[in-house]
Amino acid sequence: MAAELSAEEEQATKQFLEEINKWTGQYNVSPLSWNVAVKFLMARKFDVLRAIELFHSYRETRLKEGIVKLKPHEEPLRSELLSGKFTILSVRDPSGASIALFTAKLHHPSRSVQHVVLQALFYLLDRAVERVHARWCCSFPLPSFETQRNGLVFIYDMAGSQYTNFELDLSKKILNLLKGAFPARLKKVFIVGAPMWFRVPYSIISLLLKEKLRERVQMVKMSELKEHLPRECLPETLGGCLKLDPLSWNCRFLPQQNGHPDPLDELILVPLVAPRDNGSLHVPGPKALTPQELLEHVSRKQKRGIYEEYEDIRRRSPAGTFACSLAPYNQEKNRYGDVPCLDQTRVKLAKPYSRPELTDYINASFMDGYKQRNAYIGTQGPLENTYGDFWRMVWEQNVLVIVMTTRLEEGGRRKCGQYWPLEKDFQMRFGALTITNLGVENLSHYKKTILEIHSAEGRERRLLSHFQYLSWPDYGVPSSAATLIDFLGAVKQQQRVAVSALGPRFKGHPGGPPLVVHCSAGIGRTGTLCALDICLSQLQDVGTLDIQQTVQRMRTQRAFSIQTPEQYYFCYSAVLEHAQRHGLLPGH
Incomplete structure (x- = not known):
C-alpha cells in the first residue's frame, strides 16, 4: 500500500x-x-x-x-x-x-x-x-x-x-x-x-x-x-x-x-564512498557552496543562525560505542571523563610480547582528511601516565608531524603534559623509545621543534617535527584566522617535505602518514583545525566546500569534535577570511 x-x-x-x-x-x-x-x-x-x-x-x-x-x-x-x-x-x-x-x-x-x-x-x-x-x-x-x-x-x-x-x-x-x-x-x-x-x-x-x-x-x-x-x-x-x-x-x-x-x-x-576517493568520508557533496554562496549563506543566517546550525549537529547522538574508553581499567588514561573516544575509530596500540601488561588503549581516533583516509589522529593532550603510550602510537603509525594547539597551562589550568624534551639536546625515555630535541625554532605565532626518536628494539632512528601554535586565546577563538591558516600551511609544507624525504620506500597515500593533532581534550581546537584543513583543501581542489557536512562527518570519527558554537562559527569566518585574502570574493 x-x-x-x-x-x-x-x-x-x-x-x-x-x-x-x-x-x-x-x-x-x-x-x-x-x-x-x-x-x-x-x-x-x-x-x-x-x-x-x-x-x-x-x-x-x-x-x-x-x-x-x-x-x-x-x-x-x-x-x-x-x-x-x-x-x-x-x-x-x-x-x-x-x-x-x-x-x-x-x-x-x-x-x-x-x-x-x-x-x-x-x-x-x-x-x-x-x-x-x-x-x-x-x-x-x-x-x-x-x-x-x-x-x-x-x-x-x-x-x-x-x-x-x-x-x-x-x-x-x-x-x-x-x-x-x-x-x-x-x-x-x-x-x-x-x-x-x-x-x-x-x-x-x-x-x-x-x-x-x-x-x-x-x-x-x-x-x-x-x-x-x-x-x-x-x-x-x-x-x-x-x-x-x-x-x-x-x-x-x-x-x-x-x-x-x-x-x-x-x-x-x-x-x-567511491574507491577513487581513497575511502575518505570527506568528498564533495550535493550542498557544497562557492565562497560567494558561503558569504550569502552567512549573511542570510547571521551568527545566530550559524549557532543554531551547530546546535542541530551537537544534538545528534554519536554513531558508535565507547566501551573501551569507559572500561574501568582505562579511565585513568582519559584526561576528561566526558570525552571518550569511539570504539570504531580508536587507534589501537600494538602489544609487544616483552610487555604483556601494556594495553592497546589510548584516547586517540583516526580521522579522515579531504580525499584521504586516516589523514589525522585526533587525540587528547598526553597525561604523565600516557606519555609512553603517546610515543608508542607516534612510532607505530610512522608519524612525521605532531600538531599542538594549546599551551601547557592556560588560565591557571593544566591543559597538557610536557611530553617532549623542551630544550636542545635534552632527552626523554619511554620504554624502548628515546626522544631527543635537535633544535627549536621560535616564530611569531608558533614554535617548531625537530625531534629524533630512537628505538632500542629495532635500532632505528627517525626524525619528526613538533609544531605548537601559541596564539589561541585562553577562551574563545582567535580574532583573526590569518595566523592559524599560515600555521596550518607551515604544517602541511613540512609534511610534504618529510614524505618526499622518505622516497620510494613509502607506499602509502601521497599525503603521507597521519598528522597527530591535539589540544587538551582533542576535540575542540583539534576539530576546528582539522575541519578548516578539510574545507580549504576541498576549496582548492574543486572551488566549493560544505562546513556543515564536514563537521557532521568528522564527529562520526572523533566524537564531539568542535565543542562550541564559537568554534563552529570560526570555521565559517576563517574560510571567508581566506577567500577574501586570495581574491575569491570579487568586490569584497
Whole structure:
C-alpha cells in the first residue's frame, strides 16, 4: 500500500532518490525503491539531508553488526526470534505509535550472541513497519508507513531481572539503533521496574545520550506505566489487559520460507564512498557552496543562525560505542571523563610480547582528511601516565608531524603534559623509545621543534617535527584566522617535505602518514583545525566546500569534535577570511 504524500513530500522523495541512486549507480547495484525511500524520509520529517544520513547510518550499523542476509528460519536467528525477549505488541497506542517490548529477564548474555540479538531486533522492527497492522485485528489498524508518521514506543521491562540478565553494551547499541540508525521516529523509551543496581549502568548510558534522546528515556515504576499508556495497550505482566503471546505474534512475522533476498543487502555490502576517493568520508557533496554562496549563506543566517546550525549537529547522538574508553581499567588514561573516544575509530596500540601488561588503549581516533583516509589522529593532550603510550602510537603509525594547539597551562589550568624534551639536546625515555630535541625554532605565532626518536628494539632512528601554535586565546577563538591558516600551511609544507624525504620506500597515500593533532581534550581546537584543513583543501581542489557536512562527518570519527558554537562559527569566518585574502570574493 503506497503512502499518501503531499506535493512537497513527493518532491523530497525524488531528491532523496536522485542523491542515493547517484551513489548506487557507481557500483551497478539496484536503485533504491520509492517505498524504501519514503520510510527513511518519514523518519526524518522529509528533511532530505537528515534522511540520507539516516540511510547511511542504517546501512553502516547493519554492516558493522553483521545484520545482513538474514535467514529467520535457520538457527540461531530462529530461536532468538521465538525466545520472547523482544516482540512488537499487537496493538498501537492511541496516537498510532507501534509498541515494542524487550523483556530483560529473558535475556541471558552468556547464552546469547550479541549480533544475533541485534539481527532479531532489526528483523522484527523491519517486519513491523512493513506490514499492514489490520491483518492483526488490532485496536488501531493503520497502513505500514504510519509507523514512520506516528512513531515507535519502546518498553524495556526490567521487572524480575537480575544483573546477569543485563548487558550494558547491548543496551547502548539498542538505544543508538532506535534513535539514529532505524527508519522510525522514536517517541518514548520507558524503562519499567528498574532494580537498584541499574542506577550506575543507567548513569553511564545517560552520559552518552544527547539531550533530545535523554528527554525521551524515562524510568517508571510498573504502577506508573498506565499513566503513560492505556491498559488496553499494555500486556497483563505490566498491569494491562492484553494477553502477552510473543511466540504467536513473532511467528506471524516469519515467512513460509526464508523468503526473498533483502533488497538492501547488496547496498549494505558496498562502500560509502567511491574507491577513487581513497575511502575518505570527506568528498564533495550535493550542498557544497562557492565562497560567494558561503558569504550569502552567512549573511542570510547571521551568527545566530550559524549557532543554531551547530546546535542541530551537537544534538545528534554519536554513531558508535565507547566501551573501551569507559572500561574501568582505562579511565585513568582519559584526561576528561566526558570525552571518550569511539570504539570504531580508536587507534589501537600494538602489544609487544616483552610487555604483556601494556594495553592497546589510548584516547586517540583516526580521522579522515579531504580525499584521504586516516589523514589525522585526533587525540587528547598526553597525561604523565600516557606519555609512553603517546610515543608508542607516534612510532607505530610512522608519524612525521605532531600538531599542538594549546599551551601547557592556560588560565591557571593544566591543559597538557610536557611530553617532549623542551630544550636542545635534552632527552626523554619511554620504554624502548628515546626522544631527543635537535633544535627549536621560535616564530611569531608558533614554535617548531625537530625531534629524533630512537628505538632500542629495532635500532632505528627517525626524525619528526613538533609544531605548537601559541596564539589561541585562553577562551574563545582567535580574532583573526590569518595566523592559524599560515600555521596550518607551515604544517602541511613540512609534511610534504618529510614524505618526499622518505622516497620510494613509502607506499602509502601521497599525503603521507597521519598528522597527530591535539589540544587538551582533542576535540575542540583539534576539530576546528582539522575541519578548516578539510574545507580549504576541498576549496582548492574543486572551488566549493560544505562546513556543515564536514563537521557532521568528522564527529562520526572523533566524537564531539568542535565543542562550541564559537568554534563552529570560526570555521565559517576563517574560510571567508581566506577567500577574501586570495581574491575569491570579487568586490569584497
